[in-house]
Amino acid sequence: MNTLLECHELTKKYSFKTAIDRLNLTLEPGKIIGLLGPNGSGKTTLIKLINGLLTPTEGTILINGTAPGVATKKQIAYLPDRSYLNDWMSVSELIQFFADFYDDFRPARAFDMLDALKINPKDRLKTLSKGTKEKIQLILVMCRTASLYILDEPIAGVDPAARDFIIHTIINNYNPSSSVLISTHLIADIESILDDVIFIKDGTVTLHKSVDDIRMEEGKSVDTLFREVFAC
Amino acid sequence: MAWNLDDNRPIYLQLVEEMQLRIVTGIYLPGEKIPSVRELAAEAAVNPNTMQKAFGELERSGLIITQRTSGRMVTKDASLINEIKNLMAKDIIDAFLNNMKQLGYTRENTLNLLADTLKKEDSL
Numbered sequence: 001m002n003t004l005l006e007c008h009e010l011t012k013k014y015s016f017k018t019a020i021d022r023l024n025l026t027l028e029p030g031k032i033i034g035l036l037g038p039n040g041s042g043k044t045t046l047i048k049l050i051n052g053l054l055t056p057t058e059g060t061i062l063i064n065g066t067a068p069g070v071a072t073k074k075q076i077a078y079l080p081d082r083s084y085l086n087d088w089m090s091v092s093e094l095i096q097f098f099a100d101f102y103d104d105f106r107p108a109r110a111f112d113m114l115d116a117l118k119i120n121p122k123d124r125l126k127t128l129s130k131g132t133k134e135k136i137q138l139i140l141v142m143c144r145t146a147s148l149y150i151l152d153e154p155i156a157g158v159d160p161a162a163r164d165f166i167i168h169t170i171i172n173n174y175n176p177s178s179s180v181l182i183s184t185h186l187i188a189d190i191e192s193i194l195d196d197v198i199f200i201k202d203g204t205v206t207l208h209k210s211v212d213d214i215r216m217e218e219g220k221s222v223d224t225l226f227r228e229v230f231a232c
Numbered sequence: 233m234a235w236n237l238d239d240n241r242p243i244y245l246q247l248v249e250e251m252q253l254r255i256v257t258g259i260y261l262p263g264e265k266i267p268s269v270r271e272l273a274a275e276a277a278v279n280p281n282t283m284q285k286a287f288g289e290l291e292r293s294g295l296i297i298t299q300r301t302s303g304r305m306v307t308k309d310a311s312l313i314n315e316i317k318n319l320m321a322k323d324i325i326d327a328f329l330n331n332m333k334q335l336g337y338t339r340e341n342t343l344n345l346l347a348d349t350l351k352k353e354d355s356l
Contacts (some may be wrong), residue, residue, distance in 0.1 A: 032279055166275055172270075174280050192278045194245055212242040212282065221239040 004008075004148055004179050005050065010059035012045055012203075014167075019045040021080035021203035022059065027232065029147065030176040032193055034222070036181040038230045043183045044081060047152050048069045051078050064147065074104070077146035081153045081183075084134060087126035091119060091136060104145040113139045117165065130157040137168055142173050149180040155189060167193055188223040197222050199229060234275035243278055247286035250276075255295055256317040257304055263308040266296065 005027040007017055017040045027033060027159040037043050048054040050061060052068030085094060091114060098105045114121055117135060125133060134157050141149065151170075155163045163186075169191040171178060184190060191211060199207035206229070214222055237246050254260050273283040276337075287304065290296040294312055300305050307313065332342045 031281070086244060097273075164277070168274060170355055171274050171277070171280065174270075174273075188239070191239070192237060192276075194278055195281050212285075215242045219240060223239065 001028065003027065004064060006060075007046075007050075008060045008062075008064045009051065010046075010061060011057045012042075012049060012054060013057045019203055020049065020056075023200075023204050025198065025205055025208070027148075027179055027181065029179050031195040032170065032174065032180045034190060034194040034197040035200065036185075036187055036197055036222070036226055037102070040201040041200045044152060047078075047150055047182035047183060049213045050148075050150065051076060053174055054224055057063065074102070075147045075164075077142040077144040077149045079137060079149075079151040079154055081156075083137060085125060085140075086139065088123055088124060090124050094125065094136070094140065095121070098143075102144050105140075106143045106145065110139050110143040110217050113143070131162055134158055135162060135165070138169065142168075142169055147178045149178065151180065151182045153184055154182060155184060155186055163189055167211070187226055188221070190232075191222050194222075199226070201230070235278075236279070237276070244282050244285040244289065247276065247278065247283060248289045251286065251290055251297065252316055252320065256313055256320065260306045262310060262313060265303055265305045268303070313336050 004028050005025070007023055009027040010020055010023040010025075011018065021042075023042075023046065023188070035043050035046070045054065049056055050063070050068065052072065063070055063075060066072050070185055089097065095107050095110050098110075099107050111121065118129075119132060119136065125136070128136070134154070135213055138141075138151070138154055141151070155166055158166065168189060170182075174180070182190060182194070194211050196208065196210050214220075214225060218225055235247075235250055237243060241251065251260075260266050269280055269283045269287060273280040287296060291298060291304075293316070294309070295307055295316060296304050297307055318329075330340075330343065337345070
């Protein structure tokens with residue numbers, strides 16, 4: 001089995017605070033993986049390291065055998081935990097923007113999905129609601145043809161119907177040569193679409209297992225296990 | 233069709249059970265082609281890999297047959313379908329008897345109560 005992502009003894013320190021502490025992680029292609037951990041456990045730091053937005057203090061990250069850089073940005077489609085899009089642009093301008101940036105972007109598919117959600121491509125981003133903005137960002141990311149999709153809190157601010165849409169988008173986009181890494185607190189909502197879950201605590205991986213193995217061995221859902229492991 | 237999945241049990245097992253139910257109740261008829269893994273995964277809102285695993289289980293039991301050219305179909309073996317149906321019925325009865333036992337009913341009490349209930353149902 002070839003590896004999509006490999007983190008070895010990865011460490012990130014912010015002056016006095018260690019956010020990621022000698023973390024080891026290997027991801028294979030063809031999986032949907034949940035990255036779960038309490039607030040401040042290092043999820044977003046790990047995601048930023050994988051995307052090359054932060055540089056490791058120590059240790060290594062390899063994406064398809066390459067360290068983060070320009071080449072790996074072509075392989076990773078990243079949904080950050082906040083919006084970075086120009087809100088004066090219209091939705092169709094944003095699609096053009098993505099098409100200009102990424103060779104692997106599929107504009108026709110993006111327009112189809114907007115149509116399904118009844119979003120007018122002529123609308124400017126700033127005139128749209130928070131939830132609609134989130135949907136548009138997700139569409140932009142998922143319409144790339146990447147080998148790793150990293151979604152940081154993709155379902156936090158949307159209504160339950162939109163959550164279903166997002167989950168369907170992730171399933172329909174599934175392909176055996178790519179993987180999706182989803183960071184979220186809303187475990188129960190996405191549990192059924194995950195292959196594996198990763199529990200992260202104090203900057204290290206404490207559990208990396210398949211959802212059905214957890215249910216088989218523990219007789220409980222990942223959501224319940226999470227509440228027990230990270231009980232305050 | 234809605235898929236009601238329980239939070240605490242392995243998902244693929246529940247998918248196997250739901251597919252078995254659909255086959256024994258004739259939603260998917262013997263010899264009929266069944267929807268693709270991707271379609272059913274989307275319908276159930278589960279991971280396609282998990283649905284694939286459930287299909288693997290159904291293929292092993294012989295309930296679903298994969299043909300290289302025409303995709304997957306339900307077995308034409310009526311006795312196999314019946315056998316699965318009987319197993320499912322037995323599971324329901326076992327669970328019922330177990331629950332009655334927990335409530336403190338003896339086997340005789342249970343049988344009498346069941347007979348009464350059926351009688352009342354008939355007279356309705």
